Amino acid sequence: MVLIERLVVEEEEAGTRIDIYLAREIPDISRSRFQQLINEGQVLVNARAVRPSYRLRPGDEISVHLPPAETPQIIPEPIPIEIVYEDQDVLVVNKPRGMVVHPGAGHYRGTLVNALLYRCTDLSGINGVLRPGIVHRLDKETSGLLMVAKNDAAHLSLATQLKERRILREYLALVYGQLKEDAGTVIAPIGRHPRDRQKMAVTPTGREAITHYKVVERFTRYTLLRLRLATGRTHQIRVHLTHIGHPVVGDLKYGPARPHLGLSGQFLHAGVLGFTHPTTGEFLRFEAPLPPELAAVLARLREAEVSPA
Structure with missing residues (x-):
């Protein structure tokens, strides 16, 4: 089986049914599918099987697995992407509008992950084969800056900064x-x-x-x-x-x-992104200008504001 997610339950989630919680945290998979996975023993809480009706407790560690046969092959594709920054630990990408971040139902080609796999062979594997290196996401129609982890240590550091609200x-x-x-x-x-x-x-x-x-x-x-x-x-x-x-x-x-x-x-x-580098400890800050389509909208509005009625 392939690990697709590892989650730690926060205080505010205490008392929530595990199937409801998972459907909220991993929207790519339906609640009914999670119930099936739980009943099959592919969802573990603190390394133990539970029922779909299990009520979460603060600090519970949840691991979700899927059979490899259900995971499609993710094909590297030569899709142009704008790399704002790169070193041995992290990438910062300026994602274009209209691009899905990672493969999922109906989107197994043309995603940012497909493009990253073509360009990089050293992405973090913590989030599984569907989301290599992906620490956080942007909606399909949201443009801007996204950080990507190139190894598991960097991924854990960035994920911790997200959880502790230290990412700008x-x-x-x-x-x-x-x-x-x-x-x-x-x-x-x-x-x-x-x-x-x-x-x-x-x-x-x-x-x-x-x-x-x-x-x-x-x-x-x-x-x-x-x-x-x-x-x-x-x-x-x-x-x-x-x-x-x-x-x-x-x-x-x-x-x-x-x-x-x-x-x-x-x-x-997403025009500004800042985080502490996982290895050097330096705080890095990046900016990305508005894409042309959005900049053109503002230009038209400004022109309309100053033009006589």
């Missing part, structure tokens, strides 16, 4: 409407949507989620924000901004169900 992650987002305050913080728990399992939502049973924001530029109908993540929940920025009534422009999942401003996806860009 700043985003630019164009949102609908005018925010009243120039800066603020959204503190609202995020979990799986109670009715639509493909979406996340602010829910009382969700995990703690904190997003800081600051207004960068105001337009008549839109606001450009700089956001800093204190936590890293799935779709956190998109869910939090929708929660406060200002969804990301172009976000068809959490905002208006129609394209806007000619965008092919949401206006969300």
